[in-house]
Amino acid sequence: MVERRKPIKVQDAIQRMMNYKKTGSVQYVPIEDSYGHFLGQDLIADHDVPFFDRSPYDGFAVRAMDTVGASRSNPVTFEVIGEIGAGSVFQEEVGKKQAVRIMTGAMIPKGCDAVVMLELATEYEVNGVAYFDLKRSSKAGENISFTGEDTKKGTVLASKGTFINPGIVALLATFGYKEVPVSVKPKVGIIATGSELLEVGQSLEPGKIRNSNAYMVYAQVKRAGGEPIYLGQFSDDFDTCFIQVSEALDKVDFLITTGGVSVGDYDYLPEIYEKLGANVLCNKIAMRPGSVTTIVEYNGQLLFGLSGNPSACYVGFELFTRPIIREFLHTNTPFLKKEVAILGADFKKANPFDRFVRGHLGFKDGRLIANPIGLDKSNVVSSLGQADILIQLPGGSRGYEAGMEVSVILLEDQEGVSFDSFIKQDIHSKRSKRNEGRYV
Numbered sequence: 001m002v003e004r005r006k007p008i009k010v011q012d013a014i015q016r017m018m019n020y021k022k023t024g025s026v027q028y029v030p031i032e033d034s035y036g037h038f039l040g041q042d043l044i045a046d047h048d049v050p051f052f053d054r055s056p057y058d059g060f061a062v063r064a065m066d067t068v069g070a071s072r073s074n075p076v077t078f079e080v081i082g083e084i085g086a087g088s089v090f091q092e093e094v095g096k097k098q099a100v101r102i103m104t105g106a107m108i109p110k111g112c113d114a115v116v117m118l119e120l121a122t123e124y125e126v127n128g129v130a131y132f133d134l135k136r137s138s139k140a141g142e143n144i145s146f147t148g149e150d151t152k153k154g155t156v157l158a159s160k161g162t163f164i165n166p167g168i169v170a171l172l173a174t175f176g177y178k179e180v181p182v183s184v185k186p187k188v189g190i191i192a193t194g195s196e197l198l199e200v201g202q203s204l205e206p207g208k209i210r211n212s213n214a215y216m217v218y219a220q221v222k223r224a225g226g227e228p229i230y231l232g233q234f235s236d237d238f239d240t241c242f243i244q245v246s247e248a249l250d251k252v253d254f255l256i257t258t259g260g261v262s263v264g265d266y267d268y269l270p271e272i273y274e275k276l277g278a279n280v281l282c283n284k285i286a287m288r289p290g291s292v293t294t295i296v297e298y299n300g301q302l303l304f305g306l307s308g309n310p311s312a313c314y315v316g317f318e319l320f321t322r323p324i325i326r327e328f329l330h331t332n333t334p335f336l337k338k339e340v341a342i343l344g345a346d347f348k349k350a351n352p353f354d355r356f357v358r359g360h361l362g363f364k365d366g367r368l369i370a371n372p373i374g375l376d377k378s379n380v381v382s383s384l385g386q387a388d389i390l391i392q393l394p395g396g397s398r399g400y401e402a403g404m405e406v407s408v409i410l411l412e413d414q415e416g417v418s419f420d421s422f423i424k425q426d427i428h429s430k431r432s433k434r435n436e437g438r439y440v
C-alpha cells in the first residue's frame with residue numbers, strides 16, 4: 001500500500017531543518033578574487049576616511065577670515081606662495097592674504113580653512129610673483145572634505161556574512177585588505193537520479209529526457225554562495241543510488257539529490273534514507289510545487305531530496321537549501337527578501353497548499369507587478385529562465401485575482417532577511433486586499 005505522508009507547513013520544515021544548520025570556517029583570498037565571496041569577519045573602519053582634510057576641487061587654499069568683505073567692487077588680493085597636487089603636502093604655515101594653489105585630493109595646508117575654486121580667481125603675475133583677486137567671500141570650512149566625513153574610525157561598514165560586491169571590494173581596498181577574510185563556501189554535492197536521464201550532450205531518444213536539474217541546481221548552488229560538486233547521474237537502481245549517496249556524504253557538507261523522492265515504484269530515496277538510518281525531518285511540505293521535498297539529517301549532516309520535476313526542484317532549493325548555504329557563510333539574514341507586489345494575472349483555482357509561482361517582476365507607475373510566467377506546473381522547465389521572483393500565494397479556500405496585493409520572494413537578492421522577517425511577510429500577504437486593478 002502506498003505510504004501516506006503528512007504535509008507540514010513551509011515554516012515548520014524550515015525550523016526543523018535549521019536545528020541542523022552549520023557554519024563554516026574562514027579563509028583568506030587575494031582581494032582580486034574576493035568578489036562573490038562573503039565576509040568572514042565584520043569590516044570595521046580602522047581609520048577615518050578621509051584620513052586628512054583635503055580639497056574636493058582644483059583651486060586655492062586660503063584662510064576664510066582673509067576673504068571677508070570681498071566683492072565685485074572690492075576684490076581681495078592673495079599672494080600664491082606655493083602649489084601642491086594630490087599626494088603632496090605643503091610644509092609651511094599659510095599666513096595673512098596668502099594662498100596655496102591646490103589640486104583635488106591634496107591635503108589642506110596648515111593655517112587654511114577654505115578652498116576657492118580656480119574658476120572664481122582672477123590670476124595674474126607681478127615681477128614673477130603669482131597673485132589672484134577674489135570677488136566673493138568664503139566661509140570657514142567651505143570646499144573642504146573633512147577628516148572622517150566619509151566614515152569614522154570604528155564604524156562597522158559591513159557585517160560578517162555580507163556578500164562581497166564591487167562596493168565592498170572598494171572598502172576592503174580602502175582599509176588595506178590585500179588578503180580578505182572570507183567564509184569558506186560549503187561543498188554541496190549534487191546527484192541526479194532517473195533511468196530516463198540522458199547526458200546533456202546526448203541525442204534525444206523516445207522516453208528519455210536530458211538531465212537539466214543537475215546543471216540548474218549547480219547554478220543555484222553557485223548563486224546561493226556554495227561550491228557545487230556534481231557527483232553524476234544514476235539510473236533508478238536501489239543499490240547504485242545507495243552506494244552513491246553513502247559515498248558522497250564524506251565528500252560534502254550538504255547533499256542534494258534530484259528525483260526518486262515520491263511514492264513511485266522506482267523512487268528509491270525514501271528507502272535509501274531508511275537503510276542509512278537517517279532522521280527524516282519532513283517528506284511532504286504544504287507547498288506547490290515541491291510538495292515532495294524531503295529533508296533528512298544523518299549524523300548532523302543535511303540531505304535534501306529535491307523533486308525530479310524541474311520547477312519543484314528549483315523552488316525546493318530556493319526555500320530550503322539556499323538559507324542553509326547562507327547560514328554556513330555566517331550571515332544572519334539567510335532568507336531571500338520579500339516585497340509586496342500587485343498580482344499580474346488571475347489564479348482563480350484555490351489550493352490548500354501555499355503556491356510559489358515562478359514570476360517576473362515588472363514596474364508600472366512606481367508599483368511592483370508580479371507577472372506569472374509560463375505554465376504553472378511543477379514539471380515545466382520553460383518558466384524558469386525568466387523567473388526572478390516566486391509569487392507566494394498562501395493556501396486556502398479562495399483563489400487570487402489580478403490586482404490583488406501579494407508577497408513576492410526576490411530570487412536575485414543578496415542582502416537577505418532573517419527567518420522572522422521572512423515569516424512576517426507571509427502574514428502581510430494573507431491580509432492582502434483587493435487593489436483597484438489599475439496596475440494590471
Ligand SMILES: Nc1nc2c(c(=O)[nH]1)N[C@H]1C(S)=C(S)[C@@H](COP(=O)(O)OP(=O)(O)OC[C@H]3O[C@@H](n4cnc5c(N)ncnc54)[C@H](O)[C@@H]3O)O[C@H]1N2
Nearest residue numbers: 192194211212213214259260261262267292307308309312
Ligand atoms: N501517486 C503519486 N504520484 C506522484 C506524487 C504523489 O504524491 N503521489 N507526487 C507528484 C509530485 S507533486 C511530484 S513533484 C513528483 C515528484 O517526483 P520524484 O521527486 O519522485 O521525481 P521522479 O519521479 O524521479 O521524476 C519526476 C519527473 O521529473 C523528471 N526528472 C527527473 N529528474 C530530472 C532531471 N535531472 N532533469 C529533468 N527532469 C527530471 C522525470 O522525468 C519525471 O518526469 O511526483 C509526482 N507523482
Ligand code: MOO
Nearest residue numbers: 290291292312378
Ligand atoms: O511536489 Mo510536486 O512539485 O508539488 O508538484
Ligand SMILES: [Mg+2]
Nearest residue numbers: 260262264267
Ligand atoms: Mg517519482
